[in-house]
Amino acid sequence: MTTLTNVAAMHEWADAQHQRGATIALVPTMGALHSGHLALVNEAKRQADAVVTSIFVNPTQFAPDEDYDAYPRPLDTDREILAERDVDAVFAPTVEAMYPFGASTTEEPYVSVDVHTLNDHLCGAHRPGHFEGVVTVVTKLLNACKPDVAVFGQKDAQQLVILKHLAHSLLFDVEIVGVPTVREDDGLACSSRNAYLSDAERAEAPQVYAAIQAGEQAIASGEQHAEAVVRAMQKPLDQAEHARVQYASVVDASSLQPVTHLHPGDDVLIAVAVFFGDTRLIDNAFVHVPSSA
Numbered sequence: 001m002t003t004l005t006n007v008a009a010m011h012e013w014a015d016a017q018h019q020r021g022a023t024i025a026l027v028p029t030m031g032a033l034h035s036g037h038l039a040l041v042n043e044a045k046r047q048a049d050a051v052v053t054s055i056f057v058n059p060t061q062f063a064p065d066e067d068y069d070a071y072p073r074p075l076d077t078d079r080e081i082l083a084e085r086d087v088d089a090v091f092a093p094t095v096e097a098m099y100p101f102g103a104s105t106t107e108e109p110y111v112s113v114d115v116h117t118l119n120d121h122l123c124g125a126h127r128p129g130h131f132e133g134v135v136t137v138v139t140k141l142l143n144a145c146k147p148d149v150a151v152f153g154q155k156d157a158q159q160l161v162i163l164k165h166l167a168h169s170l171l172f173d174v175e176i177v178g179v180p181t182v183r184e185d186d187g188l189a190c191s192s193r194n195a196y197l198s199d200a201e202r203a204e205a206p207q208v209y210a211a212i213q214a215g216e217q218a219i220a221s222g223e224q225h226a227e228a229v230v231r232a233m234q235k236p237l238d239q240a241e242h243a244r245v246q247y248a249s250v251v252d253a254s255s256l257q258p259v260t261h262l263h264p265g266d267d268v269l270i271a272v273a274v275f276f277g278d279t280r281l282i283d284n285a286f287v288h289v290p291s292s293a
């Protein structure tokens with residue numbers, strides 16, 4: 001497994017793969033790898049001949065009050081994990097390599113991609129600049145790694161939907177593939193940020209998934225009012241003493257705009273963000289409204 005830290009070396013590797021007729025799958029991550037990331041790597045291996053995993057904690061997607069400095073960076077362990085999985089290359093650029101003119105976009109002339117109304121709800125409404133930072137860095141990663149396929153987790157559902165629109169709107173010649181959320185045995189979605197939880201918070205954290213299951217159940221049993229679905233999602237979270245709900249929402253699965261009524265055949269995204277202390281957890285499900293609803 002080769003490790004590449006600058007864009008020129010990454011281009012050289014990608015060009016060499018394509019010259020030998022191999023396709024490339026990219027798995028973008030911020031490191032601190034867990035089973036969720038490894039599911040993406042497995043899918044990448046199914047999708048292409050050569051797999052590159054990027055490890056980059058992207059400064060521009062963190063709001064000023066968020067955990068950019070504290071975010072875990074166990075690069076050597078991550079590299080060992082990826083080598084064991086026979087990943088072909090790791091792209092671990094410096095901030096300077098990814099942002100040659102500086103990551104603070106207020107200081108330099110710059111170009112960025114606007115996500116417009118896709119940013120209005122869910123995490124976009126609560127993390128100023130987050131998705132602009134994500135689409136900017138993913139654009140850079142796609143240009144640096146030249147993949148045929150890029151693999152992302154459904155755990156970050158709003159991100160996945162926005163990135164599919166990014167590729168479609170801006171004519172990127174890449175397929176965006178989503179992978180279902182990988183969970184701990186008790187249902188909690190695997191996340192690098194789970195490591196921040198105290199024992200008491202960790203014990204209650206599976207209620208976040210219980211909220212999603214309650215929403216799915218309400219829709220499956222014919223509930224037509226989004227408000228009632230949200231109330232059902234709220235109930236398991238009311239039982240978690242340490243939980244503070246940031247949002248519980250039902251939105252259209254493509255436009256990400258709130259829905260009030262569910263109609264048979266609709267595709268919706270039900271999603272929650274919940275704080276346990278300073279740790280913010282998200283979970284969600286894409287749900288197809290059944291014909292009995």
Ligand SMILES: Nc1ncnc2c1ncn2[C@@H]1O[C@H](COP(=O)(O)OP(=O)(O)OP(=O)(O)O)[C@@H](O)[C@H]1O
Pocket residue numbers: 028029030031035036037039040151152153154155156179180181182183189190191192193194
């Ligand atoms: N439990 C999971 N199941 C499937 N994919 C996941 C899971 N957790 C993260 N991913 C995906 O892995 C990719 C990299 O995510 P990232 O490195 O931010 O990990 P993370 O654990 O989600 O971190 P964070 O705690 O910052 O949310 C993203 O596409 C993300 O959706």
Ligand SMILES: CC(C)(CO)[C@@H](O)C(=O)[O-]
Pocket residue numbers: 028029030056058061134137138156159
């Ligand atoms: C896609 C991503 C690697 C971009 O920094 C990040 O948002 C993540 O880890 O989901």
Ligand code: BAL
Pocket residue numbers: 061156
């Ligand atoms: N997994 C999404 C990256 C973030 O929370 O910033």
